[in-house]
Amino acid sequence: MSKKRKYNEAYISFGFTFIAERDGTQKPQCFLCGKVLANGSMKPTKLKEHLTSVHPENASDSVDIFRAKKARFEKAGTLPKLGFAPTQKPCLEASYKVAYRIAKQKKPHTIEETLAKPCALEMVELVCGLEQRKKIAAVPLSNDVIHSRIADISSNILEQVIEELATTPFPFSMQLDETTDVSQCSQLLVFVRYMHADAIKEEFLFCEPLLETTKASDILEMVNSFFAKQNFDWKKNLGTLCTDGAPAMLGNTSGFAALVKKEAPQVIVTHCFLHRHALASKILPAILKEVLSTGVKVVNFIRARAVNHRVFKRFCQEMGAEYEVLLYHTEVRWLSRGQILKCLIELRAEVSLLFERKRKPTLRTV
Template sequence: MASTKKRKVDAESRTFQEKWTDNYFFIMQKEKPLCLICLETISVLKVYNLKRHYNTKHANYNSYKDKLRTDKIQNLKKCVSAQEMLFRKHTDVADNIVRASFIVSEKIAKHSKPYSEGEFVKECLTAVTKVLCPEKSHEMEKISLSRWTITRRIDEMASDIKLSIKNIASKFEAFSIALDESTDSNDTAQLAIFIRGVDASFNCTEELLALQPMKNTTRGEDIFQEVKTVFTVFDLKWEKLCRISTDGAPSMIGPNIGVVVQIKTELSSNKINTEDLSVLHCIIHQQNLCAKSVKFAHVMGTITACINFIKSRALNHSQFQEFLADVLSDHEDLTFYCEVRWLSKGKMLKRFYDLRNEVSLFMDMKGKPIPELENKPWLCDLAFLVNLTTHLNELNAKLQSQGQMIHELYGHIKSFQNKLRLWESQLKEGNTYHFPTLVNHKDFDCESFANELNSLSREFNTRFCDFKNQEANLQIFSCPFDVDVELAPLSLQMELIELQENLVLKSKFNDIELLDFYKNYFPWDKFPKLTAFAEKNDSVWQHLQMRATFFKDELRKIQNQDENY
């Protein structure tokens, strides 16, 4: 027996007719007919159902004829619209109150403020609202900003961000990670894990993946277990990991149980080739280590002792500031030098050099003369150190500029190395043009300064050997039309030849940004090997400086648990 299909109302494509409004006082609302009189809805859109409802419950409305009937329908429609607007307004107000609570919570989290400050923020907002717009003050008072609400809001936002990163990471064709471990204000080791990945459409994502507290030891195997846990949480594929950037600590790059070694072991156990996995040292950290090789201990020791004598004693400090005001100095005070914030060294030296005469007079007044300030060779060393640290600070500022890719960062290093060689040769000839502070002095040992520059140059060559080894790959990625094909990997040579002969792509490459070229114009289907190569290089940690500045600027502001909870 053949089965019969039941008729479905949804499949009949019934439409509401305007005349039913005039005849039966019905309108369509949310795909169902609504009675304007009693506000009941009819489940099935059928003229018989509408007519029966009208004749059964509202037959008395037959007395409305012509213009009276039309006016009555319009009045009923206005009442329905007003009721809808009332509900919608209350809903919008409630949503805005919750949204405001999330906005304040986000600000508190971003600025690492105690969660209890939410109540203080609410008190301020309420007071301001009563002055500027009193009619909104009752809405402001409804915003919940207690510490427990702030905690829930931040947890919800963190969960949403984690889910978003997880969804984005699932589309990565290749990614790099950056690892850095440091200690916060509560003496708890914190492992920061950053990720930069690229999908098939060359969309790049760069995020702080996790900040893992490490309560016990911070050995290589401990850090690796944390990395492995994060990979599991975010469903990251080991085979798509192409580069690792570290802070160069033994626990990271140790030859036996370092994190890098253990990651390579994990890859090998999963039958993944580790030859293509490259390891880089944070570029700003390396630049800082190079800068520290410039000792000049006899200069730094005297200056540090002098500044500490002045600034570490409240009476001396206030007297020195008053002395500077009396002599109409261009500066109001000396600056401290902090080992962690290495940029402060150059600023401190420059300020001390500018105030050297005032400092000498003040120290004589205090019965603590500084004979070095009258020593010409020592002043020449100070002048040279002022200029050299200024050059190093300028390099550091270039490296910290946002939006740069790895080949651009390495380009700054290479240009500085060329400058060092130029300055060395010029100082040997007695040319101090690029050392304007040193120009004001005479009878100094140019050869010793040239030797210092030579030592610094060798330090740069040693420190940045890992970037030197990657230079060929960086050149292929950044300048594929100019690279020497014979020096390229054998697997890329054929596609490079075809690419370099494509004049249309070559002209477009010179007119737009590098990432825009690979994302919008590069023919992925014609050059599959170059595409895979570009994806791996595009996923290289673009902002290597983020790790160098993260703990310096943010980790010290991590909220104290006692304050927040």
């Protein structure tokens, strides 16, 4: 856990006072511009850097001058709980809107501090003038601020979803999927579907890592723990449950679905339709399976080698084809194989030409 820094009265010489959060954490606040910094910035070097870079005209002021400015700042009522003056509410709203866009675009939290805000300051200064630039500079957009804003937005959305689940007139549906990411970390994803305001809503509920085993009991414990924190009886209000075909999910005696039905017999368990299609593809008639397998071999021959992929793309450009690349397929999403075959048929002339050049007679007749 990082060290929580405390305010020192000597920091007034840098133009800073402090605000305290609910957990007691102190954050430095500049009483010259009202900007609130992270607790980690509670250092003389960082406070002085803010003073010299943002307020160079006040860098040589005496302590008495700073005390007078602080008194005026406090007298104006600019030290509420969150550290934002009423005149700075647009800055607070702007900070949340920027954080929302960063989260929506899946960008790093530092992009605003290192790229977006400097660009905005330069544009405002050139177009609107130096005074307007100072107003934009007061918008808090540091890495820690963006992180806290995104956490606030996420918590608020979750509260809304839980409230809607509690007030829905009909039982809700829940879908679970356990998957492993590129770092070999097992993740449990949960989605819900429910009726709200005469409309069916689908919302992402939560994603949590399974740190050790991925047994049905582990999944059930994680789901119970999540809803317990939200003070919500999910088994009482659950109507249908959709899972994939993994034994930990659909085991007859010890699977997650079986454990849920023991405590909530009214729950209807269904199978994920994507996995149903994946299972259906394994029992295709021989003639259809041969066509599908050959099509996959063709796509893999072209896409698995960078040279073949570049040559094929060049053929498509020269022949004026509608597409320039072939699609990969996945074992789970069987529906994508239909798109693969459709694309392959439309580019069969280009594929045949490439195989003639590569001398692949076994695949030339596709």
